[in-house]
Amino acid sequence: MGFPISDVLTDESIVCEFTCKICCNLVEYGHAVHTHCSHVFCESCLADWVARSSDPEVLAEAAMNGEPARGPRCPTCNAGLAGEGKVAPLQTQPLAWRLLGRVQVRCPLHDSTSCGWRGDLSEVSAHLTNSESHLKGQDYAPSNATQNAEALKNQGNAKFQSHAYREAIQLYSKAISAAPGVASYYGNRAAAWLMVGAAEKCAEDCRRSIQLDSGYVKGYVRLAKALVELSDIDGAEESLRNASTRCPGKKEIEEELARVRLLSAHLAEGERALDANEPARALEMYAAAARVTQCTAVTLGAARAEIALGRCDGAMRTTGAVIRAEPGNVRAYAARGHALCLKLDFDQGMKHIREGLRLDPDHAECAGLFRRMKRAGAALDRGRTASGKRDFQAACEAFTDALEAAKAPTHSPFTASVLAQRANARLRLREYDFALADCAAAIASQEDHKPAYFTQATALLHLGKPQEAEESLAVLLKMDPGDETVRRHHEKAAFEVRKSKRPDYYAILGISRVASVPEVKQAYKARCMEWHPDRHANSSDEERATAERNFKLLGEALEIMEDQMKRQLYDEGFDKEAIAERVEAARRAAHRGGYGNGHGCGSGGGCGSGGCH
Template sequence: MAATVEYDVMMAPEEPERSEEEREREAETCKEKGNVFYAQKDYNEAYNYYTKAIDWSQKNASYYGNRAATLMMLAKYREALEDAQQSVRLDDTFVKGHHREGKCHLLLGNAMAATRCFQKVVELETKNEQARKELKNAAAVLEYERIAEVDFEKRDFRKVVFCMDRALELAPACHRFKILKAECLALLGRYPDAQSVASDILRMDSTNADALYVRGLCLYYEDCIEKAVQFFVQALKMAPDHQKARLACRNAKALKAKKEEGNQAFKDGNFELAHRLYSEALNIDPNNIKTNAKLYCNRGTVNAKLKNVCKAIEDCTNAVKLDETYIKAYLRRAQCYTDTEQYEEAVRDYEKVYQTESTKEHKQLLKNAQLELKKSKRKDYYKILGVDKNASEDEIKKAYRKRALMHHPDRHSGATTEVQKEEEKKFKEVGEAFTILSDPKKKARYDSGQDLDEDGMNMGDFDANNIFKAFFSGPGGFSFEASGPGNFFFQFG
């Protein structure tokens, strides 16, 4: 068998046990050094020495109180709160401990607990003006909370943001106030501001379910629904009972599915189904402004396809009310206005588009609308003759024959003076219309929106009777014989 070798183990000498008095002396030394560093505003070193003091003696309230003060200067309020609470557990008459505990509670947004602490300070020191001032601050925070709760139910989100801003001036470390403010900013459409607040919280606490919910809410309202769902799911993992995240997640999934179904129906040419699906999607969440603007515009396009132009205009108007920057909705509405000959409205929409996106295409659309507006302000010679804008030469002649005979003054010689004047006016307009539309060059200038006066033609100088005579003077036409000054009777040739 192998021989057993024994070794002498060299042990380090044990630290001699310190007496209670020595431990207290060491603790006081560390405390004094901590005080020096605290006075020099070197709070990290002060924290280290106060911690050493506590290591030497865990029964001295002032050590915990000093470390609490240092942690407060380092903005570590939750840790400071624990030390302050320990200090008053050790000594219930420790005024600074109660004050620091109250201050931590207030900074963290727990105004009710802060009130109890400051009241304790006033009981111990009736003339403590700082505690009385902090009591007023705590009362103010409680009042801001109360008002914000009421206004949130009223959906007055601007007022809630105002209240939370005031509350955060007194409780800057309160995540609850920050989250409520961020949620209201999201509901007001101020997504970058809301994202910034939520991101700041997540940098300190990546598992904060409320902050994850607000991040998702911003993405949801910006129509980034897939990414939004990811944040809602993550929030629910952190807090399975988070009702707002659960509802938002359900709405997001339903909205995405319904919108995609509507888009597919539109692509398939099933416009009735697409209209129904978009309408159902619009009922899911009235707060989702950006997505609803797109849904209104999509439904407007469907209505235009279904020849419901007035409904299409209404939908596009709802879209731009929700999103004033939505170019596609302005373009769709402008086209609908053009189709219904509402040219001034069309020009206004195209101007808005061109001011936002000054592209060549938008410039041309604006010019076209301005031309149509200019043309609409002239006499509509096609309408006067009762013909389509694509009418042939023969159709124009037939229309003139019919209208000229209908409105000729001699046909209305027995009518009242007012009727005679009206028919004479119409007879003259029919002559004007025929003069322009029967001449290819003049017709082309008229159709292109050019001024006819530039062609050397003053429409007020011509004689409608001469045009009438010239038209009917051919074989098989009408002949005229004067029966008195200014009067004619018709004879068939």
């Protein structure tokens, strides 16, 4: 709803460019927008238009009529308005903004107040709220106070409908100054205070309106809304019960009372679920409460439920927003500090918890959290220090103390990290089964916790289970295929798998690892006599197959053992295929003249050398 065209004095040829085609008034100064197709509208008018054109019922009706779903369109030229940059404040067009501000108008209350003021559109709000400008203070005179106050209230209502809530508050305040005994003026200003997030001022105005008129229903309803936004749910319910007694049968009061009681039930069930260690149920209840209101009690309850589920990032964002809005909220500091500690940022976490205690030294929840996190952080530091000094037994004890002190949620970063660190200490103590148990718990806590996977794979390799190690790391590699560290660990495990599947050529030949080449050949001849297929011509099919297989393996063993380079590669862990690849690579390098040390295989077969394929 814009400025009345009837009160515009500037030539129509200029004004028509700034006429809202929806309300047919001059666009509201300070709340005007322009579209990418160069049309100007009141911000509130266009917002309502877009909302109506996006209404599901309207879209469904269009679909039934065979019309395509095109989204919001410009009311003037039907151009599409969906997408970024399609609608912008008129201030982004400086020339148009200045021209609009200089449009000449008269006082919009001239009919009811006989005010003779004339001036720029940009000065209207200042005029209406200035005692010297508007009627030169006569609006406070007893003879015309009521009439002038009512006109100011009506102008405030127009601003409210245009979503210009701050300007509406100024006009309602002016009306109250002229006629301080009218309950509806306070009630209207309370509604505007609520829209700008000033719930305390809203409650104050509502109480004043009820004092002036005990039957003012809107005052009770708005007071309850304000108390809900202030997280005083019990106070809102009590206020509405009193209102129901004073104004029996009022539908607005009964509906708001039902809403508040539903909210109260959701919050109570959320608290009960948190106390019973049912965070998923608690989060469900707070989500239901959030559909009623976004008050602090709801958002902090949801944050605490997320912390209990180990979702610290979301809780940190929520609590940070609450602290910015309410710097004195102790529970917000406690919750944010808890989340930071569980993210292993103990410096910032303890800082927030201490600030909560400074605000309220007797806050039981904050004090208990401070003691727990202080002990947990100190134990974690002891464990890390002991690990650095290779006192792994002391490290295990310290990490266990940290877990017991923190009482952290199962799926929190703290739990996963401390379990993984304790697993690594147990690995160094060769307590492989205990290390694997900690790794499994850490992975169950955070399924992508890489240190736990690395420690788990190392423990499995020590236990002679390379296949399980490779499978575990394959899962991690699938989660993050671009991580070079994960790839190296996976290659090492895959190398150990291939190594475990190699034939034991020393056992096949029946020689020691230090046997010379002549000894290798002598052993080969002796074993050939035993497994030559001709010696098993009359044996069973199974025995002949065994003899042929062993005879073939004897040939492979001789080929590897009598060649110095191949034997070294075999001793380093490479299998037959990998040895063949390296020998061929060495041959090509020698042919190019770039191979200077015989074979250049080095000793890199054990840890991610890349040559096991």
